[in-house]
Amino acid sequence: MLNSNTYVFGFAFAVTVLVALMLSGAATVLKPFQEQNFLKEKQENILSVVGKVAPEDYKKFDQYIKSVVIDEQGNEVENVKAFDINLAYDKKLKSKNPSHKLRYPLYIFEEGGKKTYILQLAGVGLWGPVWGYLALDEDGNTVKKAVFDHKGETPGLGAEINTDGFEGQFANRKILDESGSFVSVQVTKEAKADDDPHKVDAISGGTITSTGVSNMLREDIQFYLTYINKSKKV
Amino acid sequence: MSVVTAPAPVKDSKPLLSKKDRKLVTDPLSDSNPITIQVLGICSALAVTTQMKPTLVMAISVTAVVVFSNMLISMIRNLIPSRIRIIVQLAIVSLLVILVDEILKAFVYDVSKQLSVFVGLIITNCIVMGRLEAFAMGNKPGPSMLDGLGNSAGYAWVILAVSFIRELFGSGKLFGFRVIPEAWYAPEIGYVNNGLMMIPAGALFIVATIIWIQRSINNYTEEA
Numbered sequence: 001m002l003n004s005n006t007y008v009f010g011f012a013f014a015v016t017v018l019v020a021l022m023l024s025g026a027a028t029v030l031k032p033f034q035e036q037n038f039l040k041e042k043q044e045n046i047l048s049v050v051g052k053v054a055p056e057d058y059k060k061f062d063q064y065i066k067s068v069v070i071d072e073q074g075n076e077v078e079n080v081k082a083f084d085i086n087l088a089y090d091k092k093l094k095s096k097n098p099s100h101k102l103r104y105p106l107y108i109f110e111e112g113g114k115k116t117y118i119l120q121l122a123g124v125g126l127w128g129p130v131w132g133y134l135a136l137d138e139d140g141n142t143v144k145k146a147v148f149d150h151k152g153e154t155p156g157l158g159a160e161i162n163t164d165g166f167e168g169q170f171a172n173r174k175i176l177d178e179s180g181s182f183v184s185v186q187v188t189k190e191a192k193a194d195d196d197p198h199k200v201d202a203i204s205g206g207t208i209t210s211t212g213v214s215n216m217l218r219e220d221i222q223f224y225l226t227y228i229n230k231s232k233k234v
Numbered sequence: 235m236s237v238v239t240a241p242a243p244v245k246d247s248k249p250l251l252s253k254k255d256r257k258l259v260t261d262p263l264s265d266s267n268p269i270t271i272q273v274l275g276i277c278s279a280l281a282v283t284t285q286m287k288p289t290l291v292m293a294i295s296v297t298a299v300v301v302f303s304n305m306l307i308s309m310i311r312n313l314i315p316s317r318i319r320i321i322v323q324l325a326i327v328s329l330l331v332i333l334v335d336e337i338l339k340a341f342v343y344d345v346s347k348q349l350s351v352f353v354g355l356i357i358t359n360c361i362v363m364g365r366l367e368a369f370a371m372g373n374k375p376g377p378s379m380l381d382g383l384g385n386s387a388g389y390a391w392v393i394l395a396v397s398f399i400r401e402l403f404g405s406g407k408l409f410g411f412r413v414i415p416e417a418w419y420a421p422e423i424g425y426v427n428n429g430l431m432m433i434p435a436g437a438l439f440i441v442a443t444i445i446w447i448q449r450s451i452n453n454y455t456e457e458a
Contacts, residue, residue, distance in 0.1 A: 008315045015322055019329045026333050033340035041343070152351065 039083065049135035049145045050109045050116050065118070066108045074226030077103055087122040088129050091219075104223050107133075114138055119224050123216025125209040127152045130161065130216065134170070140228040143185060146170035148213060158209030169200040175221055184221055187214035251380075258380040262388035269392040269441070270448040274360040279393050280437040281352050286409045288348045289397035291338065293390035297383065299330045299356050300365055304382035306330075308370040323366045324357070331356045361389055396440045404431030 043061045047053065052064060067082035082105035094100045107118035117136040124130065132148035147167055153159040160166055173185045174197040187202045187210045202210035251259075268274045275296075282292045306326050307314075314322050335353045338346035346353065356362065365385055370378040401407055405427055406414035418425035430436040448454075 002313075002315050003317060008318055011313065011315055012318055012322070015325055019325050022329060023332055026336055030336050030340040034336070034343075037339065037343035155350075 042083070045133050045147055045149070046107050046118055049118055049133045049147055050111075051145070064109055066110070068106050068108065069103050070106055070224070070227045071103050072101060072223070072226075074230050076227075082107065087120055088131065091122055102223065104220070106224060106227065109135075116144060117224065117228055119221060121148075121216050121220045123212050123219070125150055125153045125161075125212040126158050126206075127154070130209065130212050132213070132216070134217070134221065136175070136221075136224075136228070140225065140232055141174050141176045143170050143173045143175065150209070153206070153209050156205075158203065158206035160203045160206060161209060161213055166200075166203060173197050173200065182222055182225060184214075184218040187211070187217070255377060255380055258377055259384035259387070262381075262384040263391065264388075264448065265452060265454075267388040267392065267448065268361045268364070268385050269389055270445045271452075271454060272364070273445070274364055275389055276441065278352055278355065278359060279389075279396060279441055280434040282349060283393050283397035283400055283437050284404065284432055285348075285401045285407075286394065286397045288345050289393050291342060291345045292349060292352065293386070293393055295334045295338070295353060296356055296359065296361070296389055297386035298334055299327065299359075300362055300386040301379050301382040303327050303330050303362060304365055304370040304378040305375050307366050308373060308375040308378035311371050314371075319371070320363075323363060327362050327366075328357050361385055392441070392444060395444060396437055399440050400431045400436060403428045404436070 040058065043065075044053075044058055046065060047057055047061065050064075057064070069077040069080045069082050069085060071077050080103065085103055085105045087104065090100070090102055094102055105120050107120070109116040109118060115138045117138075117140070119134045119136060121132040121134060122129065128151035130148060130150040130153065132146055134146040135144040136142070137144055145167070148161040150159060150161060153161065170185065175182060175184055177183045177198070183198050186199050188199050189202045189207075189210075190199065202214075262268060264270075266272065269276065269279055278292065278296075283289050303323070303326050307323055310322075331354065334356070335346070338349070338353060365382055369381045373381070398408065401409075402413060406412060406418075414425065417423070428436070430439075
């Protein structure tokens with residue numbers, strides 16, 4: 001009986017259904033806790049690019065950071081919360097359907113009368129999504145700091161993008177050339193990247209991840225520039 | 235080496251563990267240790283042991299998976315058709331591993347990020363399926379749980395010992411607290427952390443040394 005085909009199929013089916021039920025149950029119950037962690041991580045990332053890393057800073061997130069949502073024309077979008085935007089998902093939709101309208105969250109930090117723009121970045125590495133936050137000075141040109149993270153890049157290679165060694169290179173890089181047009185910050189294997197304000201050293205053995213980060217920077221920073229330039233003129 | 239003491243099971247009907255039951259827990263600590271004698275689960279022993287905190291969480295996770303998969307498989311051992319037993323075992327193990335992963339993500343998110351893919355890879359840890367095939371398929375749930383507990387404790391003490399050495403000499407800390415004083419790093423004293431400890435190759439040397447010591451103490455020799 002134990003080896004009849006009917007029994008084997010029946011048993012396999014029952015096990016699958018039970019396992020699936022338990023997993024979906026657990027996922028539903030634990031989701032609120034996990035989302036809280038994701039939100040906290042996001043807020044901590046945003047604060048970290050403007051140098052607020054103490055645990056008590058995180059509690060004052062709303063005091064430090066003002067968030068706006070901007071559209072492709074560089075206008076503020078009303079009634080949409082910055083944290084509700086899933087940038088990676090929107091960009092994926094856009095790649096399938098070019099008429100899809102992208103909206104970007106922008107976080108603004110103000111201290112001592114000086115603004116810092118915190119740009120959200122989303123791209124793809126070798127194995128999955130990569131993302132990051134980039135703090136841009138009020139002049140709309142100088143990078144103050146950048147942080148990156150990834151879902152599953154290779155440890156020791158592509159995964160190095162979230163180390164200080166890589167992120168630290170971004171401080172004081174410029175995204176505009178001398179004539180004021182956008183050139184982004186390129187992640188490149190060229191030697192002497194240190195002397196060029198538009199280049200940082202790529203990661204050895206992490207070429208595809210590095211290229212992904214480079215593309216992400218170019219695409220996403222450009223989107224914000226319309227808005228930042230507009231608010232500069234006002 | 236510190237010996238991990240197993241808590242006395244509450245569910246057992248007998249007041250004390252029988253000698254046979256006790257052997258189930260104590261044997262895998264040394265005489266049939268999954269890492270040092272059977273050389274199973276080495277991959278994660280190299281991967282997660284740079285610091286003690288994630289190692290401890292990994293040890294607890296593996297314990298939960300081994301104990302409960304042993305229990306569940308043992309409970310249904312007479313119902314599983316032998317032709318699909320491996321895939322049924324895998325389904326149960328995957329269920330438990332994903333549950334552990336989800337719970338870690340919900341309650342110890344930072345550690346879960348450090349462990350990243352390695353929690354998911356518990357599914358492929360040979361200790362888990364090894365115990366299911368070797369023990370749970372042929373024994374009652376109670377002894378199976380004890381067997382799981384013993385084997386995961388055997389795994390736990392080895393990876394904790396490895397991470398103790400790696401974190402102490404690799405970053406001068408234990409459980410994230412500084413043990414080697416900052417002052418030693420000053421140029422006059424010139425102490426430096428051992429970079430080898432931070433990479434998997436370092437773990438390989440430590441695991442090998444532990445295996446060597448353990449086998450000399452036990453007089454264990456590979457069967458020809």
